[in-house]
Amino acid sequence: MATRDDRTGNIVLEQVTQRFPLPREDREFTAVQDASFEIGGGEFVSIVGPSGCGKSTLLGLIAGLVPVTAGRITLDGRPVDGVNPRLGFVFQRDALLPWKTVAQNVGLPLLFRGVDAAAARARVADWIARIGLTGFEGYHPYQLSGGMRKRVALAMTMVYEPEIVLMDEPFGALDVQTRNLMENDLLEIWTQFRRTVVFVTHDLEEAIALSDRIVVMTASPGRVKAVYTITLPRPRSVTEIRFHPDFGRLYETIWKDLKDEVRLGYERSQKGLPG
């Protein structure tokens, strides 16, 4: 596979604000407020924050699924207007089409892009082999475990080699062992392809183990509270990097920032406020 030009795949958010009208209430809910940060091409950035702080909303905005209320998002200098074909998105719940087989699901983006059938078949076979599901091509999603479905979702996104991959708590529903395996696989793929990854999670350990930088969001309305650079050496193994002497120190520093927001977010959710 070709190595890529490091200057592409950067994302710039400038004063991004997102508001939703609340149905049956005569007011708006602000999900994201004046968020500004930059992500360089090929960088692995995690966004952490309490539940309902607008992390997922932010991904939807970058993906162009929802237009921003105010502010500006640019990908490689071009403002986002609508869904960008150079971008990939791995959803929290795997969004595989249940009526299609593993091979058909992985090949779907190539079909949509009009890649000719023979070339598409080769790329699909290559990715199915990479995720270790050779032999499962004809299976339907319901026949696979959660971890396998996640792998298929990952292959479905990577098969068209998007320059930017957005991931919305992709491993949240997996058990710890499967999750660590998937995280290591993800790091391996990332090291090989060097695509920009924006990874949303509520798990600080996961964020530290994976990322170059971490964006900490406040409780809703979500603002950027702080951005941390993770200096841990690469290549990393998510299971072993936790024993690195700097890991605990980083965790403590970032958690100090995060815990007030988590408490605030929790208290608000107890009062039944939106978000």
Add this chain to the structure above:
Amino acid sequence: MATSGVKKVSRAEIRVWRAVLLGGFLLLWEVATRRAWVDPFFVSQPTALAVQIAGWIRSGFIFRHLFVTMEETIIGFLLGTLLGVAVGFLFAHWETLAQIFDPLMVALNAMPRVVLAPLFILWFGLGLLSKVVMVISLVFFVVFFSTYTGLREVDRDLVNNARILGANPRHMIRHVLLPSALTWIFSSLRTSVGFALIGAVVGEYLGSHEGMGYVISYAESMFNATGVLAGLLVLMAAVIVIDVALKRLDARFSYWKPVAK
């Protein structure tokens, strides 16, 4: 243990019980009419029914009428389904349209359409057309509502994922929306086919010169209970055949679903 100690009855045993019950019922019916406990003029008699149906089959009389009924049912069912799916897609796509027509659809659906049959016969005559219209009016709403619900209930993540993967509107309909709606349409298929047959038979019953509805109506006008019941039995057999076929068809289209057991 009392709760988990329930013995599982084998399929063969269940079949035997069914046969015993049916046989017992027929026997009781036969004996009751022969001993004049009840008057066979009103309730007919199993042997008389058998003779009647055998006669119909031998002369080929019943096949002509069954064919007419099936023709009306199938044509009406196909057109009604097509129309229901099309309007369902239209309304799911243009929310405003759905909002404007919502009260009308609900009102039309609530109206007992069987009562409209005489009007349809008046408008479209005694032949095929009035029955087909009757069937469409019944099938359309079942299919429309399930298509519309199916499309509105499509998983948002699936749609967003397809958009990001590069689906154009045609891809979206073919690979995401239609298969998703199909599961809903199929789940209502057995209901809508049942409705289709009811529509055709009621239409024939009220005004026609052929078809199973006509056979039953004619027998009734002759005070021939045997004819009425034999007609019903033939219809019942047809329904069972259709139902088995539909179950098979559904299984073919649900290959991607876990077996619900």
